[in-house]
Amino acid sequence: MAGRFDPPTRTDLRAGRTPVPGGHGAAVGGGVRRLWRPGAPVDLGLVLGPLRRGPGDPTFRTTPDGSVWRATRTPAGPATLRVAVTPDGVDAEAWGPGADWVLDGLPALLGADDDPAAFVPRHRLVHASHRRRPGLRLTRTGLVLESLIPTVLEQKVTSDEAYRSWRRLVCRHGEPAPGPGGLYVMPSARAWALIPSWDWHRAGVDLKRSDTIVRAARVAARLEEAAAMELPQAAARLEAVPGIGPWTSAETLQRSNGAPDAVTTGDLHLPGIIGYALTGNRDADDEVMLELLAPYAGQRHRAARLILLAGRTPPRRAPRMYRSDISRI
Numbered sequence: 001m002a003g004r005f006d007p008p009t010r011t012d013l014r015a016g017r018t019p020v021p022g023g024h025g026a027a028v029g030g031g032v033r034r035l036w037r038p039g040a041p042v043d044l045g046l047v048l049g050p051l052r053r054g055p056g057d058p059t060f061r062t063t064p065d066g067s068v069w070r071a072t073r074t075p076a077g078p079a080t081l082r083v084a085v086t087p088d089g090v091d092a093e094a095w096g097p098g099a100d101w102v103l104d105g106l107p108a109l110l111g112a113d114d115d116p117a118a119f120v121p122r123h124r125l126v127h128a129s130h131r132r133r134p135g136l137r138l139t140r141t142g143l144v145l146e147s148l149i150p151t152v153l154e155q156k157v158t159s160d161e162a163y164r165s166w167r168r169l170v171c172r173h174g175e176p177a178p179g180p181g182g183l184y185v186m187p188s189a190r191a192w193a194l195i196p197s198w199d200w201h202r203a204g205v206d207l208k209r210s211d212t213i214v215r216a217a218r219v220a221a222r223l224e225e226a227a228a229m230e231l232p233q234a235a236a237r238l239e240a241v242p243g244i245g246p247w248t249s250a251e252t253l254q255r256s257n258g259a260p261d262a263v264t265t266g267d268l269h270l271p272g273i274i275g276y277a278l279t280g281n282r283d284a285d286d287e288v289m290l291e292l293l294a295p296y297a298g299q300r301h302r303a304a305r306l307i308l309l310a311g312r313t314p315p316r317r318a319p320r321m322y323r324s325d326i327s328r329i
Helices: 010-015 099-104 124-132 145-153 159-173 189-193 197-202 207-218 220-228 231-239 246-256 270-279 286-296 300-310
Strands: 032-036 060-062 068-074 077-086 089-095
Touching: 010 300, 032 099, 068 099, 077 099, 089 099, 124 270, 124 300, 145 159, 145 207, 145 220, 145 246, 159 197, 189 207, 197 207, 207 220, 220 231, 220 246, 231 246, 270 286, 270 300, 286 300
Parallel strands: none
Antiparallel strands: 032 089, 060 068, 068 077, 077 089
């Protein structure tokens, strides 16, 4: 899979597949460089794809030489990371105060803490999808707030609306990322809490979502502790913040904790996709979806991703979700 550059479908994007051009990446220089030799294939597009928030994400991009660039705010400060798969291993280069932090966390980021051997396919479609993707690993960033905030922005709106809000807020209230790459680092917790109401409005974010983000930013240190917790305790920590429910906590912990069992419930489309792919039931609800995923207990998130990546989705029979733009009001 590594090196393929097939245009992603909407389901691919939902499943966290980002196309990465073929190539071995070229060192840029001026940063801290490290080579990591994984013990298994690594598909950067599948592993890091869930961290990208739309094609115009100012914190993430891919380049024609096969590199993936990512800007992040670490406990040690902002950092820019470039990674590429080479014949010798994974070549990584980082810039900024958080360079050593991101390089120390590189194996976890690329799925070294994940144990795909614990997954046993129970359906023919899942087995085929699993066999075709040996480079799929679940990323673990160790950073809660950077996954939580864009997930809150995605509540009850279309992906395009959420991506537009994320771009505007990061570029306006974040800061240019260190080193080359032209990326932006998302705002600090304090900066999120100080965004004025009119800027939330101009970014198309309603009061409910902006209030949730501000509440989360004010207790950011407590939320970041969830990155080291087991899934039930981590979810409980996040859901103690009003406005954060099971959907938001699951989508966050899939990325920050690499949680293989953090299945997303309360989603508009996921139950129907999984129901249709496994049984032909496009009207499946959460209860039916959880019953279908029960054989994958402990690995339900991985199973759901493999089902989405298989691409067997029900044909459309209704208009897409209405796109609103409150910034025009």
